[in-house]
Amino acid sequence: MSEKISLKDLEKSVYKISVQDGIIDIQIGAFLLMFAVAPLLSATLGDFWSSVIFLPFWAILFLGLRVVKKRFIQPRIGSIEYGSFRKKRLVRLNLVMLVFNLLALILGFLSFIQFSDLPGWMVTARFSIIMLVGFSLVGYMLEFSRMYIYGIMASSAILIGEYLYQNFQISHHGFPVVFGVMSVALIITGVTIMVRIIIKNPLPGEEQPE
């Protein structure tokens, strides 16, 4: 029995080494940047284009991160292809997130058409819960504990933003401030993890067998 548990733990630790390289943190930080910047652009670009404009930005960033992973991280920590257990788990995560995003979209749409009838805090609370549940689901399925903290941070950010808007008239429900701070915090966390990996793991020397 203990043998079974130790192999399970080994698989988990091997998986964690391969994903805890800071890239996910930077990607989420870049994603949340949209919530900070899009409201500021919406006056000039409109709601739709102020969000869509982020797509090429994410594409370039994600491509850049792939290059960083391939050129700087993988030569230092090595690379693995997951076993069938982990692959199935990641497929399940994609399916769960697909269903979750559809539900969130429906809820968002309902909030939009009921906007004038709902009290402001109701829309904020919905959005806050969606963020918390979304991050927690990803954290659970990816076995990535930092994701729970990010979930709490994101859901609190929405509530804090609303508080700032109500009490200090901070524009756009405080989103540029709270999501700006959170986004920068996540990107700094990711970059710090990445730099630490690069410093701690020097490139293998010439003695590496071919």
Add this chain to the structure above:
Amino acid sequence: MSDENAIPETVSPLADINQIIHAPARLKILALLYVVTSLDYVFLKNQTELSWGNLATHLKKLEDAGYIRIQKGYQGKKPQSIIQLTAQGRQAFQEYKQALQQVLDDLPD
């Protein structure tokens, strides 16, 4: 000479344990390969903390036994060898696990 009078080659139940796998370094290598589809030299070296020379020696033994497959290639200009467990290696590891469990279970308290 009857079978009863035959001198057993060994009385140790550990004799049935697969000695190729039983070496700590090779056991570590096979356990790592057992939980993934494949991995490369660098990952294996970092996890086993073996020197390149030792790692190559153990991998050669496992490859000769037919337990692993090494695909040599390049990532950019740098060599990158991908290592994976063969079906024979997977079966041998499972049998080793069972045999070891059996030996440990049979030990008196």
